Structure formats: structure tokens, C-alpha cells
Amino acid sequence: MIEFAMDITLVISLLWLAWLLLAAQDMFKAIILFIIFGLFMALVWARLNAPDVALAEAAIGSGLSGALLLASLRRSGESGAGNEQRAGGLEPGSGITPGSATLNITHRLLTVLIIGLAGTLVWAAWVMPPQHSGLTEQVTARMQRSGVSNPVTAVLLNFRGYDTLLEIGVLLLALICVRSLGALPQFLTLRPPGMVLMAFTRLLVPFMVLVAGYLLWAGAHAPGGAFQGGAVLAAAGVLLLLADIGLLQSCPERLLRALAALGFTVFLLVASMMLQASGQILNYTPARAGAWILLIESAALISIALILVLLFSGGRFEKGRVPAQERDPVQ
Amino acid sequence: MSLILTVPWMAWSILLPLGGAVATFLSRRYASRLTLLFGMATAVCVGALGWQLALKGPQRHHIGGWQVPVGIDLYADGLAVLMLAVTALVGLLISFYATAYFPKAGQEETGDQNVASSVYFWPLWLFLWGALNALFLSADLFNIYVTLELLGLSAVALSGLSGKAEALSAAMRYLFVSMIGSLSYLLGVALLYNMYGVLDLGLLASEVRPGPTSQAALALITVGLALKTALFPFHFWLPPAHANAPAPVSALLSALVVKASFYLLLRLWLGVFPTVINTTAVDLLGFLGALAIIWGSIQAFRQRRLKLLVAYSTVAQLGYLFLVFPLVLRGGDFTAWGGSAYLAVSHAFAKASIFLASGIIMHVAGHDRIDELAGIGQRLPVTMFALALAGVSLLGLPPSGGFIAKWMLLNAALITGQWWLVAVIILGGLLAAGYVFRMLAHSFTPATWISFEQPVARRMEWSAFALAAVAIALGLVAEPPLTLLQSSTSFAGPGLREMIP
Amino acid sequence: MSNAHLYMLGGVCLFTLGTYALLTKTQLLRKILAANVMGSGVFLVLIAGAYRSPSGLPDPVPHAMVLTGIVVAISMTALALVLLGRMVPGSRKGDKE
Incomplete structure (x- = not known):
């Protein structure tokens, strides 16, 4: 109760x-x-x-x-034009002046539709069977051959590894999309980072790298894996950017691209190798599955972390940034 | 011979474009050549898959060696292979066009958006290609969601590639539509999984029963996919997104991307959920399709810009595809869904050709205002011929793919006695005549005082022409593709037969 | 009503709330937040469904699906935010009309 x-x-x-x-x-x-x-x-x-x-x-x-x-x-x-954007709204009526009759009708119609949607969905969820094992048993029965002992990792990297292959592709694609839109002004820090943040970052980043490594390794048998580890590593990268420690900015562009594509490339190559050898995408032999999964996850971890940091900074790490005081907040 | 039979061609046709995407991301200098290389390799795989299909019938591929329900399956039947083949052929010709359209990329990044678009077009397009192939072959509900996201992301970025203000705001709108569409689809998948505990389409088809959950899930999936297909009244995002993109992108979006979500609707409604659908829902889809034909055609006729006219014509042509649902439910046989699929195919070629031709006209004239294009026909005879041929297919005049498709739909409407659909198909043809004439008339008007001096690469003109020629050829040699289509077994399941009165 | 049903209902309510906000709010940043709320609703339906397993061990398949979904969501959010940044007048750099 x-x-x-x-x-x-x-x-x-x-x-x-x-x-x-x-x-x-x-x-x-x-x-x-x-x-x-x-x-x-x-x-x-x-x-x-x-x-x-x-x-x-x-x-x-x-x-x-x-x-x-x-x-x-x-x-x-902070409170500029971006805050009150109207253009590009989804609903076709977004250009109509507020208070007009058409808008009111559209709005009422929408409200009715939304209430209908809510009702239908609540009903659909309500009649759901109270107990359902889904695919639990089928997954458990095949765990022995999966190469790992954490069932989520087994589904993610083995049984449904193809989804994850495409998903690492989504992440790389997101980076390409963001870059294709051109450069954005960067002003992550308006003031020069304080001593506290600098010291804190220097202390925390090595620790976070360790945690990321642990999560990657633990993923085989406990909660964790490439995504969680990659996210922690990305957080470390964001801290480095915020504290204005130029470690990431000093990475050459070609290397950056190669590292961002590493996870997807390794995954694709493993998939192709297995396809060539056994006739099926990602068909690992049970004995070697654990090792293959660790290889894929390690490569993916690096790319996930790097891409997430890059997405945070607008697709690129800007080199030779002007000192923070001289930067104009709205370029 | 044994190579043809044993190599898992369908898996390669997904991995190759994705590998190409990575290669073009890493090596900018050779991006355009790499695209052609990987594109041709993919086309070879698709061709071999078609051969495999002809010899052995529909193919299944168990990914990772796991069987359903735990693993994911790929499934190739006639419809899937036809869509793959269309993607490969249209895609290759558009790639060829794009090698001349986009300026040669340098090694270093500058702020110039023109350079950025020429650098990023290639990996984005190959990702799009991989996503399309993965989508057409997928037999798993959740896997389809991932392919939809790959498709949506690359399509949105491509539509905003020019960096112009209108293109960016159209891309933003497209992104929101894409997001709502995918999330709505995913909620449908979640409800279905919670109810039946399976994701494989074949297993789901045998387990699904009518009930509030199945119906709500199908409604969510349908709305999500209809948004992505721009079915009236969800079409509002399409014209700005397709008209403001660079020409090769407009062609890809109109010819291929919107067809992908329609393909899923066709598969799911007729192959998986025939026991769940009811006549009201089917008539509603048909009715919206009819409205799309009429509204899209009228809007197309009213446009002042060529590319907007062409984009609205896409809205109208997509409307025809949705007539398949009332036609099949009321007893239409292969003529109904085959006609619809054939229309999707011939529209892909015709529309890609028209958008590529519009790109050439914009390049030469510097604008696409229809009323000021007099004399362009004298300057660009090949392009104009392509435009005219593609227009014939769009109109549904013989001998074109569009004619065969509309003839089949008309037959199905007559056989099933749905006179309102007969009227809509004929009215749509008349309205199309109006806007196709408007598209061509000004360009053919001879003019002596305006000269369009801008040089244009020959391969751009010939790519547009080749696409139009295929649209016509589909009418002259319709037998092989239609035979291929007929080997789509998933449409002849017992569920569907029970639905037919 | 079981606990799983409660969370499933919460999930569909979040989805509906997000949809409503996405369709009615005019600020683009808020639309992005709304899409994320919609996504969380869908994820909740999936994970709540997985919790119903009679053996006590939750179904790992929806967990893997949601992990995939979370990564897709942040990719979409990142693209939307960059598009937004480019649409704000005067924010474009090295732009050529």
C-alpha cells in the first residue's frame, strides 16, 4: 500500500x-x-x-x-529574439494574429482532438494485461550464447545489435547534420572561468574518465555499458570546455573526424566481417561474442563521448578563441 | 551462379551505403567519386538480390543468426526489391547530377555555406540511402523506428542545406513534423509490444486481434506515417521544405523519402493489420487522399514559382497513393495495390526528373518565377524535353508509367464499383493537365530579347532526361516490374482474404 | 490497478501533454522541450510494460529500446537546437546569401 x-x-x-x-x-x-x-x-x-x-x-x-x-x-x-520566435511553428495557423476567429476555432478543435487522444490512449493502456513476460524467457534462454551476463547488454549488442549499429549511425549522422548547418557563434563562458571551476575540473576529469572506463567494463555483467560510460566521458569533455582548458581544441580536425566515426566504422566492419564469414550480419560465435562486444563497445564509447561533446559545442571545437571579456554576447 | 544464390545481397545493400557515408565523411576530397563508387556497388547488390528473388522467391535474413522473436529479420519480396531498385536507379542518376551541381569541395572548412553544402551533401545522402534500404527491408517494428529516425535526420539536414532563411525555417518545421511522426509511431509500437510481446511483423500479423489497444496503436502509427508522407491535411510542411532545398535534394525528398513512409503504411495496413482495420478508417484515408489530389492540384496551378508548383504536385500525386486503401478493402485485387505501388515508382522517376530540370532552369535563369521563363526552352532543349516527358507521366498519358498506374487504379475503382473514386481519378488528371501545361507553356514561348548565358554541365541535363526516359519506359515495358511486384507474398495472407467480401 | 498500469497511464498522459504543448506553444525552444516530454512518455509506457514480467525479472528488450530512444532523442534535440541557433537573426557567421 x-x-x-x-x-x-x-x-x-x-x-x-x-x-x-x-x-x-x-x-x-x-x-x-x-x-x-x-x-x-x-x-x-x-x-x-x-x-x-x-x-x-x-x-x-x-x-x-x-x-x-x-x-x-x-x-x-538570455531574453533576446530567440526567446520569442514565432516563425516556423508547426501548426499551419501559427501566422494568424492571436484572438482572431480562425485561431479560436483551430484552438478549440485541437483541444477536442487532444482530449480524444488522451481518452483513447488511457483506454488502450487500461485494457493492457496486468502481467506479460514479453520476451523475457526467450532472452533468458539464449543468455548463455550471448557472451555477456547483463541481459540488457545482450539485447543491445547481440540479439538486437543491428538496432544499435544503426543507432550509433544516428549519432554520427546527428553530428554531420549539425555541422552541415554551418558554424554557430560560441560563447559557452561569458566570464573567464574562476579558479574554483578550473581546479574542480582538473580534479574531476581524471576521475570521470575512470568512471567511464568502469561503466564500460561493468556493462557486460552489471548496469552500464558504452552509452552510460560515453555520457560520463562526454560530461568530462563539457567540463573541459567550460573551464576553458584547451585540450579538446588542440585535437586536429582530421583526427577528430576519425574518432567521431570510429564507433560506427568498427561496428560496420565487424558486421561486414561476420556477414562475409557466416552469411549473417553480426553473427558472433558464442565463444568470442564477449570479446567482439567489448571491442565494439570500446570504440563506440569514444565516439559517443566525442560526438556528444561536439553536439554541445555546435559541431566543432573553435580554435584560437578570443578572451572571454572581449567577446560580444550577441555576435 | 551459386554466388548469386548464396551471397546475402540484401544485407550488403544496407551496409554498403552506410559504409560509403563514413568514407565520404572522412575523405572530403574524393567524396563525390566515393559516392558514385559505393552507389554503383549498392546498385549491383540490389540487382543481384532481384535475381535471387526471381530464382528463389522472397528472402529472409536472420540478423546475428538469431531467429525471431528475439532477433531481427530482414525480409525482401517483390515490392521491397522494386523500391530498392527505384532508390538505386534514381539515386545514382541524382548523384551523377550532383557531381556537377555542387562545387568541388576544398579540404578546409570555411564559413561559406556553399562549400559546406558541397562537403556535407555526400555523407548525408549516403546515410539517407542506407536508411531507405534498411527501411524497405526491415521486418521489425522497432527497427523500422530506428530507420525512420535515420531517414528523418538526414532528410531534415538535407532540406536545410542551402542555409537560406526560408530553407532553415522549412527544415525546422520538417524536423518537428518528423519528431511528432516518429514519436507517435513509437508509442504505437510500445502499445503493441506491451499487448503482444513481439516486434516481428510476421509474428505480429498472426497474433494481432481487434481491440482498443490494437486500434489505438494502428491509429498512432498511421498518423505518424501520414505526417511523414504529407497526406492532406498534414501536407503543410512539404511544399516549403521541398521547394527551398537544393535541386538534387528536392528530387531525393519528393521521389524517395515521402514514398518510404507510404511504403510502410501499405505494408502495415495490408500485410499486418487487415483484421484490425474497419471501413470507416479505410474510407477516411481514401477521402483524405482524394482531397489531397484536388487541393494539391489547385494549389500547384496557383503557384508563381516553378519549384513550388512541382512541390504541390507532389502533394496531389501522393493523394493517389492513398486511394489504395478503399480500393483494396472493397475487393480490389492486384490492380488496386499494384497500381498504387506502380504510381509511387513512376512518380519517383518523373518527379526526380522535374526537380532536376527545375534546378537547371534556376541555375541558368537565376530564378524560377514561371512568368519570366519565356525563351528558356530554346536555350535548354534537352532539359525542356525531359520536363515534357516527365509531365506526360505525371499526367498519366500513354505511353508512360503514370498511365499504366492510373489505368490500373481506374480499373480497380470500376471493378469495385466506387464511382466517387473514378470521378476523383479523372478530375485529378484534368487538374494535373492544368498545372503541367502551366509548367511548360511559358518555357516554350519563344523569346528573342532574353538571353540566358549561364553555362550548364551536360551531365546535369542528361541525368534529368534519363530519369524522364525511365518514367516513359515504365509504360512501354511494364511487364517485368509488374511481375516482380506480384511476387509480394505478404499481401496475399489469409487475413486479407477474409476481409474481402 | 497494478503499479505497471499506473506508470503506463502516466506515460500516455505525458505523451498527450507534450503533444498539446508542441502544437500550441509558439516558442521553438519550448516545442523542443515538449517533444522531449512526449518521448519520455513513450519510454515510460515501454519500461512500465517491461515491469509486468511475472518472474520479477523485467523484460530487457524494452530497456534496450529505451536506451536507443534516449540516444535518438538527444540527437534530434541537438539538431533542433542548432537549427534554432541558425534561425535567430544575426546569429549566423560567415553566411552568404
Whole structure:
């Protein structure tokens, strides 16, 4: 009973937070609420016995997404034009002046549709069988041959490894997409980073690299893996950027591209090798599966981390940045 | 011979373009040549797969050696292979065109968006190609979601490639549509998985039962995919996104990308969910398709810019595809869904040709305002001939692929006695005559005082012409592709037959 | 009602809330937040479904699906934010019309 009360509290907090963040007037406040929302989601994942997802949500869904959003808010000016953009809205009526009759009708129609959607979905969820094992048994039966003992890693890298191959492709593609749109002004730090941040970063970054390595290794038998490790490593990279330590900026462009593509390339090569040898994509022999998975995950970890940091900084690391004081916040 | 039979061609046709995408990302200097190389290799794989299919029938590939339900399967039947082949042929010709369209890329990045677009077009396009091939071959609901995301990301970035303000705002809108579409699809998948515990399309087809969950899931999936296919009234994002992109991109988006989500609708409605669908839903889709034909054609006629006219014509032509649902449900046989698939194919060639030709006209004239294009026909005879041939297919006049397809649809409408569909198909043809005439008339008007001096690469003109020629050839030699289509077994499942009264 | 049902209902409510905000809000940054909320709703439906396993061990397949989904979501968010940054007037650098 107490457990159920706790669940109800969690679900209501989630909905309430979502409402608040979508209704907040101030965009900065909305983003902070979004980060808190992400942390609550991580709590829910932990509650629902999904520690792998909880780790990824805390690091990527809440942490890095939050950092991306805040950086973007700063780019568009704290309260500048970006905050009140109207163009390019999704709904066809976005150009109509508020208060006009057409807008009201569209709005009412939309409200009716949304209520209908909510009703249908609630009904559909309500009639769901209370117990369903899904594919649990089939996965458990094949764990011996998967090369790892964490079932989520087994699904992610072996049984449904093809999804993950394409997903690492999505991440590389996102980087290419972001770069194809051209350079953005970069002003991650408006003030020169303080001594505290510098010292903190120097202390924390080596530790985070260790944690990332541990998560990668642990993924085979416990919660963790390339995504979680990569996200932690990416957070370390973001810290390096914020503290203005020029380590990442000193990396040559060709090497940067090669490292960003490393994970996808290794995954593709392994898939092609297996296809050539056994006639099937990603058909590892059970004895070697563990080693192949570790190889793929190690390469993926580096690319995931690097791409996430690059996405944070607009697709490129700017070289020869001007001193922070001289930078104009809105170029 | 044994090579043809044993090599898993379908897996290679996915891995090769993706590998090409990485190669063109890493090596900018050779990006265009690498694209042609990987493209041709992919086309060879698709050709061999078609041969394999002809000898052995539909093919399955168990990824990782695992069987469903735990693993993911790829599945190739006639429809899938036809879509792969269209993608390969249209894609190769567009790539060839693009080698002349985009300026040669330098090694270093500058702020110039023209250089950026020529650097990034190649990896984005190869990712798009890989995503299309993966989508056409996928037999797994969640895997389809991942391919949709690959497709959506690359399509959005391609549509914003020019960096111009209108293109960026169209790309933003496209991105939101793409996001809503994918998330809606994914929620449908989540509901289905929670209900049935399977993701494989074949297994799902045998387990799915009518009920609130299945219907809600199908509705979510349909809305998501209809958004991505720009079915009326979800078409609002398409004209700005397709019209403001660079010409090769417009061609790719209109010819291939919107067809991918329609392909999924066709597969899912007719192959997986025939027991769940009801007449109301089917008629609604058909009705929206009819509205798309009429609205899209009228809007196309009213446009002042050539590329916008062509983009609205895509909205109208996509409408025809949706007529398949009422036609099949009310007893239409192969003429119904085969006609629809054939229309998707011939429209791909015709529309790609028209967009490439528009790109040449824009390049030479510096603009695409229809009323000021008098005399361009004298300057660009090959391009104009391509435009005219593609227009014939768009209109559905013999002898073209468009004619065969519309003839089949018309037959199906007559056989099933749906007179309102007969009327819509004929009306759509008349309206198309209006905008195709408008597209061509000004360009053929002779003019002596305007000279268009801008030089144009021959291969651009000939690529556009080759595409138009294929659109016509599809009408002259319709037998092989239609035979290929007929070997799509998933449409002849028992579920579908029960639906037919 | 089981715990799993409760979370599934929460998931569909989040999805609906996100959809509504995405369609009605005009600020682009908020639309991006709304899409993320929609995504979280879908993920919640999946993970709640996985929790119903009678053996007590949750179904790992939806967990893997959500991990994939989270990575896709951040890719989409990053692209949307860069597009947004480029659309803000005067923010473009080295731009050529």
C-alpha cells in the first residue's frame, strides 16, 4: 500500500513537473525544470528495475540535454529574439494574429482532438494485461550464447545489435547534420572561468574518465555499458570546455573526424566481417561474442563521448578563441 | 551462379551505403567519386538480390543468426526489391547530377555555406540511402523506428542545406513534423509490444486481434506515417521544405523519402493489420487522399514559382497513393495495390526528373518565377524535353508509367464499383493537365530579347532526361516490374482474404 | 490497478501533454522541450510494460529500446537546437546569401 502511494506520488510529480516546465514563462526556469524532470524520470526508471536506463537518463536525458538547452538559450540571448520566435511553428495557423476567429476555432478543435487522444490512449493502456513476460524467457534462454551476463547488454549488442549499429549511425549522422548547418557563434563562458571551476575540473576529469572506463567494463555483467560510460566521458569533455582548458581544441580536425566515426566504422566492419564469414550480419560465435562486444563497445564509447561533446559545442571545437571579456554576447 | 544464390545481397545493400557515408565523411576530397563508387556497388547488390528473388522467391535474413522473436529479420519480396531498385536507379542518376551541381569541395572548412553544402551533401545522402534500404527491408517494428529516425535526420539536414532563411525555417518545421511522426509511431509500437510481446511483423500479423489497444496503436502509427508522407491535411510542411532545398535534394525528398513512409503504411495496413482495420478508417484515408489530389492540384496551378508548383504536385500525386486503401478493402485485387505501388515508382522517376530540370532552369535563369521563363526552352532543349516527358507521366498519358498506374487504379475503382473514386481519378488528371501545361507553356514561348548565358554541365541535363526516359519506359515495358511486384507474398495472407467480401 | 498500469497511464498522459504543448506553444525552444516530454512518455509506457514480467525479472528488450530512444532523442534535440541557433537573426557567421 505504501509502495503504491509512493508510485502515485512519483507519477503525479512527473506530470506536475511536465506541466510546469511547459507552462513556465521564463525559458531559463523551464530548462531547469526540465533537468529536474529528467532526474525524476531516472528515479522512476530505478523504481521500475531499469538501472541501465536510469543511468543513461541521468547522464544523457537530464544532464547533457540540459547542458545543450542551456548553451542554446545563452546563444540565442538570455531574453533576446530567440526567446520569442514565432516563425516556423508547426501548426499551419501559427501566422494568424492571436484572438482572431480562425485561431479560436483551430484552438478549440485541437483541444477536442487532444482530449480524444488522451481518452483513447488511457483506454488502450487500461485494457493492457496486468502481467506479460514479453520476451523475457526467450532472452533468458539464449543468455548463455550471448557472451555477456547483463541481459540488457545482450539485447543491445547481440540479439538486437543491428538496432544499435544503426543507432550509433544516428549519432554520427546527428553530428554531420549539425555541422552541415554551418558554424554557430560560441560563447559557452561569458566570464573567464574562476579558479574554483578550473581546479574542480582538473580534479574531476581524471576521475570521470575512470568512471567511464568502469561503466564500460561493468556493462557486460552489471548496469552500464558504452552509452552510460560515453555520457560520463562526454560530461568530462563539457567540463573541459567550460573551464576553458584547451585540450579538446588542440585535437586536429582530421583526427577528430576519425574518432567521431570510429564507433560506427568498427561496428560496420565487424558486421561486414561476420556477414562475409557466416552469411549473417553480426553473427558472433558464442565463444568470442564477449570479446567482439567489448571491442565494439570500446570504440563506440569514444565516439559517443566525442560526438556528444561536439553536439554541445555546435559541431566543432573553435580554435584560437578570443578572451572571454572581449567577446560580444550577441555576435 | 551459386554466388548469386548464396551471397546475402540484401544485407550488403544496407551496409554498403552506410559504409560509403563514413568514407565520404572522412575523405572530403574524393567524396563525390566515393559516392558514385559505393552507389554503383549498392546498385549491383540490389540487382543481384532481384535475381535471387526471381530464382528463389522472397528472402529472409536472420540478423546475428538469431531467429525471431528475439532477433531481427530482414525480409525482401517483390515490392521491397522494386523500391530498392527505384532508390538505386534514381539515386545514382541524382548523384551523377550532383557531381556537377555542387562545387568541388576544398579540404578546409570555411564559413561559406556553399562549400559546406558541397562537403556535407555526400555523407548525408549516403546515410539517407542506407536508411531507405534498411527501411524497405526491415521486418521489425522497432527497427523500422530506428530507420525512420535515420531517414528523418538526414532528410531534415538535407532540406536545410542551402542555409537560406526560408530553407532553415522549412527544415525546422520538417524536423518537428518528423519528431511528432516518429514519436507517435513509437508509442504505437510500445502499445503493441506491451499487448503482444513481439516486434516481428510476421509474428505480429498472426497474433494481432481487434481491440482498443490494437486500434489505438494502428491509429498512432498511421498518423505518424501520414505526417511523414504529407497526406492532406498534414501536407503543410512539404511544399516549403521541398521547394527551398537544393535541386538534387528536392528530387531525393519528393521521389524517395515521402514514398518510404507510404511504403510502410501499405505494408502495415495490408500485410499486418487487415483484421484490425474497419471501413470507416479505410474510407477516411481514401477521402483524405482524394482531397489531397484536388487541393494539391489547385494549389500547384496557383503557384508563381516553378519549384513550388512541382512541390504541390507532389502533394496531389501522393493523394493517389492513398486511394489504395478503399480500393483494396472493397475487393480490389492486384490492380488496386499494384497500381498504387506502380504510381509511387513512376512518380519517383518523373518527379526526380522535374526537380532536376527545375534546378537547371534556376541555375541558368537565376530564378524560377514561371512568368519570366519565356525563351528558356530554346536555350535548354534537352532539359525542356525531359520536363515534357516527365509531365506526360505525371499526367498519366500513354505511353508512360503514370498511365499504366492510373489505368490500373481506374480499373480497380470500376471493378469495385466506387464511382466517387473514378470521378476523383479523372478530375485529378484534368487538374494535373492544368498545372503541367502551366509548367511548360511559358518555357516554350519563344523569346528573342532574353538571353540566358549561364553555362550548364551536360551531365546535369542528361541525368534529368534519363530519369524522364525511365518514367516513359515504365509504360512501354511494364511487364517485368509488374511481375516482380506480384511476387509480394505478404499481401496475399489469409487475413486479407477474409476481409474481402 | 497494478503499479505497471499506473506508470503506463502516466506515460500516455505525458505523451498527450507534450503533444498539446508542441502544437500550441509558439516558442521553438519550448516545442523542443515538449517533444522531449512526449518521448519520455513513450519510454515510460515501454519500461512500465517491461515491469509486468511475472518472474520479477523485467523484460530487457524494452530497456534496450529505451536506451536507443534516449540516444535518438538527444540527437534530434541537438539538431533542433542548432537549427534554432541558425534561425535567430544575426546569429549566423560567415553566411552568404
